[in-house]
Amino acid sequence: MPTVPTWGETARLLVELAATAAFALSGVLEAARKRLDAVGVCVVGFLAAFGGGTLRDLLLDQRPFFWVRHVDVLWGVLALCLLAMLFLRRPHFDVTERAIQWPDALGLGLFAATGVHQALLLQMPSVVAVLMGVITGVFGGVLRDIVCNEIPSAFKDHRPYTVCAFIGGWVYVVMWHLNAPGWLALVACVCVTAGLRALAVWRNLTLPAWRI
Amino acid sequence: MPTVPTWGETARLLVELAATAAFALSGVLEAARKRLDAVGVCVVGFLAAFGGGTLRDLLLDQRPFFWVRHVDVLWGVLALCLLAMLFLRRPHFDVTERAIQWPDALGLGLFAATGVHQALLLQMPSVVAVLMGVITGVFGGVLRDIVCNEIPSAFKDHRPYTVCAFIGGWVYVVMWHLNAPGWLALVACVCVTAGLRALAVWRNLTLPAWRI
Amino acid sequence: MPTVPTWGETARLLVELAATAAFALSGVLEAARKRLDAVGVCVVGFLAAFGGGTLRDLLLDQRPFFWVRHVDVLWGVLALCLLAMLFLRRPHFDVTERAIQWPDALGLGLFAATGVHQALLLQMPSVVAVLMGVITGVFGGVLRDIVCNEIPSAFKDHRPYTVCAFIGGWVYVVMWHLNAPGWLALVACVCVTAGLRALAVWRNLTLPAWRI
Numbered sequence: 326m327p328t329v330p331t332w333g334e335t336a337r338l339l340v341e342l343a344a345t346a347a348f349a350l351s352g353v354l355e356a357a358r359k360r361l362d363a364v365g366v367c368v369v370g371f372l373a374a375f376g377g378g379t380l381r382d383l384l385l386d387q388r389p390f391f392w393v394r395h396v397d398v399l400w401g402v403l404a405l406c407l408l409a410m411l412f413l414r415r416p417h418f419d420v421t422e423r424a425i426q427w428p429d430a431l432g433l434g435l436f437a438a439t440g441v442h443q444a445l446l447l448q449m450p451s452v453v454a455v456l457m458g459v460i461t462g463v464f465g466g467v468l469r470d471i472v473c474n475e476i477p478s479a480f481k482d483h484r485p486y487t488v489c490a491f492i493g494g495w496v497y498v499v500m501w502h503l504n505a506p507g508w509l510a511l512v513a514c515v516c517v518t519a520g521l522r523a524l525a526v527w528r529n530l531t532l533p534a535w536r537i
Numbered sequence: 538m539p540t541v542p543t544w545g546e547t548a549r550l551l552v553e554l555a556a557t558a559a560f561a562l563s564g565v566l567e568a569a570r571k572r573l574d575a576v577g578v579c580v581v582g583f584l585a586a587f588g589g590g591t592l593r594d595l596l597l598d599q600r601p602f603f604w605v606r607h608v609d610v611l612w613g614v615l616a617l618c619l620l621a622m623l624f625l626r627r628p629h630f631d632v633t634e635r636a637i638q639w640p641d642a643l644g645l646g647l648f649a650a651t652g653v654h655q656a657l658l659l660q661m662p663s664v665v666a667v668l669m670g671v672i673t674g675v676f677g678g679v680l681r682d683i684v685c686n687e688i689p690s691a692f693k694d695h696r697p698y699t700v701c702a703f704i705g706g707w708v709y710v711v712m713w714h715l716n717a718p719g720w721l722a723l724v725a726c727v728c729v730t731a732g733l734r735a736l737a738v739w740r741n742l743t744l745p746a747w748r749i
Numbered sequence: 750m751p752t753v754p755t756w757g758e759t760a761r762l763l764v765e766l767a768a769t770a771a772f773a774l775s776g777v778l779e780a781a782r783k784r785l786d787a788v789g790v791c792v793v794g795f796l797a798a799f800g801g802g803t804l805r806d807l808l809l810d811q812r813p814f815f816w817v818r819h820v821d822v823l824w825g826v827l828a829l830c831l832l833a834m835l836f837l838r839r840p841h842f843d844v845t846e847r848a849i850q851w852p853d854a855l856g857l858g859l860f861a862a863t864g865v866h867q868a869l870l871l872q873m874p875s876v877v878a879v880l881m882g883v884i885t886g887v888f889g890g891v892l893r894d895i896v897c898n899e900i901p902s903a904f905k906d907h908r909p910y911t912v913c914a915f916i917g918g919w920v921y922v923v924m925w926h927l928n929a930p931g932w933l934a935l936v937a938c939v940c941v942t943a944g945l946r947a948l949a950v951w952r953n954l955t956l957p958a959w960r961i
Contacts, residue, residue: 356904363956364911365904379808384591386600388810396874410959450608467684472891474900476686480568480577487576532575535622596803598812662820679896688898692780692789699788744787747834 333508337435340515342401344432347425349374349402352469353409354418359473363410369469370406371399377465381440381457385447426526430489434518437462437490438511441497451502455494462490462518483532485525493518545720549647552727554613556644559637561586561614564681565621566630571685575622581681582618583611589677593652593669597659638738642701646730648674649702650723653709663714667706674702674730695744697737705730757932761859764939766825768856771849773798773826776893777833778842783897787834793893794830795823801889805864805881809871850950854913858942861886861914862935865921875926879918886914886942907956909949917942 352373356366375392382390392399413421440461444454463479463486470477479486493514500510524530564585568578587604594602604611625633652673656666675691675698682689691698705726712722736742776797780790799816806814816823837845864885868878887903887910894901903910917938924934948954 357959357961359900359905361900361904362907363959365901366959368904368911383595383807384602386598386810390808393873393877396876399876399880413961415961449605452608452611453605456611471683471895472901472904474686474898476571476573477577477684480573480580480684481571483574487580535569535575535578537569537625537627595807596814598810661817664820664823665817668823683895686898688783688785689789689896692785692792692896693783695786699792747781747787747790749781749837749839 333512337511340428340431340435343428344435345374345398345402346405347428347432348465349405350409350421350425351429351466353406353413354422355469355473355475357413357418361473366410367403367406369472370402370409372472373465373469374402375465376468377436377461377463378439380464380468381443381461384460385444385449385457387443387447427523430519430522430526431515433462433486433490433522434493434515435511437494437518438497438514441494441501441514442507442511445498445501451495451498454498455491458494458497459487459490463487483534485521485530485532488532489518489521489525492521545724549723552640552643552647555640556647557586557610557614558617559640559644560677561617562621562633562637563641563678565618565625566634567681567685567687569625569630573685578622579615579618581684582614582621584684585677585681586614587677588680589648589673589675590651592676592680593655593673596672597656597661597669599655599659639735642731642734642738643727645674645698645702645734646705646727647723649706649730650709650726653706653713653726654719654723657710657713663707663710666710667703670706670709671699671702675699695746697733697742697744700744701730701733701737704733757936761935764852764855764859767852768859769798769822769826770829771852771856772889773829774833774845774849775853775890777830777837778846779893779897779899781837781842785897790834791827791830793896794826794833796896797889797893798826799889800892801860801885801887802863804888804892805867805885808884809868809873809881811867811871851947854943854946854950855939857886857910857914857946858917858939859935861918861942862921862938865918865925865938866931866935869922869925875919875922878922879915882918882921882938883911883914887911907958909945909954909956912956913942913945913949916945 349370352369352371353366355373356369359365361369375390378391382388437458439458441454441458444457449457466479467477470479496517497510497514500513505513561582564581564583565578567585568581571577573581587602590603594600649670651670653666653670656669661669678691679689682691708729709722709726712725717725773794776793776795777790779797780793783789785793799814802815806812861882863882865878865882868881873881890903891901894903920941921934921938924937929937
């Protein structure tokens with residue numbers, strides 16, 4: 326990841342942890358709706374939290390994975406899944422879903438920036454770098470939905486999500502080619518992505534539909 | 538890919554572009570049937586067009602991917618998806634579907650040959666090379682159907698498709714071991730695969746069913 | 750794999766072949782229930798038999814795959830699928846299903862041990878090694894169910910399966926860190942995993958459910 330000033334480093338870590346928790350919880354909630362067992366809840370939580378970054382690393386042929394370098398996050402997500410099963414009940418689902426929208430939006434931006442950054446370091450063309458950013462941010466949710474036997478909501482719900490990460494990714498690429506400092510590109514990408522996503526959620530925007 | 542005479546090179550490029558467009562369109566049509574949003578249409582189009590070759594390269598541990606080396610194809614498929622959303626309407630679907638059968642059959646043969654060739658270059662055993670050819674030709678469609686929450690039609694519709702690529706793949710392997718020139722093996726593989734497929738479509742052939 | 754005394758080597762090979770056949774048959778049966786065609790039956794059989802190990806090798810970036818090194822197993826599974834289509838009929842399905850439970854339980858233990866061993870050789874942290882063991886044993890079935898458009902039964906049926914491999918994997922890790930001989934760790938992992946699984950099948954145990 327790009328270097329950022331020290332207090333910024335702490336902020337980034339906090340966002341990253343909150344976002345990973347939000348992604349994992351989105352998996353846990355979907356698994357609960359589909360009445361999966363304890364194993365299924367944990368697996369879907371893991372997939373939602375780490376699936377996007379893992380798929381990007383597979384495609385870019387990068388090892389070790391994030392969760393191999395930071396095994397404690399693995400334990401953290403496992404603990405989160407178990408705690409959710411112990412304490413979360415149906416009436417809390419809607420509240421949880423609304424609460425995780427915000428760390429999720431921030432995480433979308435942060436993960437997209439991470440993906441773009443890593444691809445650019447490997448000399449990938451700009452459009453591939455943006456794709457890698459999008460995959461990092463979005464494909465955790467896609468894998469979650471595929472395992473739960475649903476059409477991925479990111480492809481179906483007509484609300485801007487992937488598109489926000491796509492635009493944010495281009496912001497990162499442009500800043501990179503302008504030789505902007507890493508932390509600035511990161512902040513710009515997160516602000517644009519999360520800002521667009523927040524706007525979409527707030528104003529209930531939808532993508533133009535294909536009038537078949 | 539094997540060396541081919543120059544005019545052959547041009548022919549191959551034309552077939553490759555037509556086939557990629559046909560594969561992408563098959564994704565676009567399925568996405569439309571499932572009422573995906575604009576993001577879903579593009580992603581499924583990409584998966585159908587590039588999924589098979591990407592999976593083969595992942596399994597063979599080859600990088601960079603085709604769409605990383607030729608970024609313009611990426612833009613081309615994106616443009617195709619957007620154009621389809623702008624101009625394609627329900628009444629055109631059946632016509633499109635029938636029209637793309639032929640470039641699709643040619644592409645099946647070409648992609649199978651590419652996959653077999655690449656695996657043979659890496660000293661893979663013959664049967665693995667044939668499998669890689671089949672994966673290159675067929676698994677784009679498989680991934681398309683999985684994301685659209687369908688059982689892959691290649692596994693379900695009892696019409697010879699994978700089988701044609703399998704036979705064509707063996708043709709390529711045999712020619713290779715006979716030290717035939719690359720372009721001849723390529724042409725033979727494409728002719729056999731596309732010929733068998735065309736025959737199956739034309740005579741409406743089906744595979745023998747498992748009488749449970 | 751760890752070195753084992755010669756007669757043990759033969760025993761291991763027998764278990765491995767029986768387990769691979771059991772995994773493949775589980776795929777064939779599911780494909781039959783979903784009324785796939787001959788191609789689908791073979792593909793799902795392959796996925797169930799080799800999917801877990803292949804996914805592990807992809808994640809660990811190991812090549813060549815098991816089925817590239819031992820091409821005869823590929824032919825064996827293909828023959829098994831074709832034989833099943835020729836001779837297996839609906840009335841045999843339940844018997845087959847009950848019969849393959851036992852080699853399946855042994856195979857779960859053996860494949861988990863293989864996965865853990867390979868990850869430990871690559872200096873992976875303990876928890877990652879156990880995950881790799883679980884993936885080796887369980888994800889063949891997961892891929893089988895995803896292709897057949899079902900929520901993976903390993904995540905849904907509330908019966909201990911993945912959990913057995915998880916515990917067995919930790920047994921292997923502990924023995925490894927105690928510098929126990931390889932064959933002892935292997936036998937312990939298989940006994941614990943298969944024993945727990947057999948107990949669960951025999952007593953019809955279920956995992957505690959999440960009371961939403």
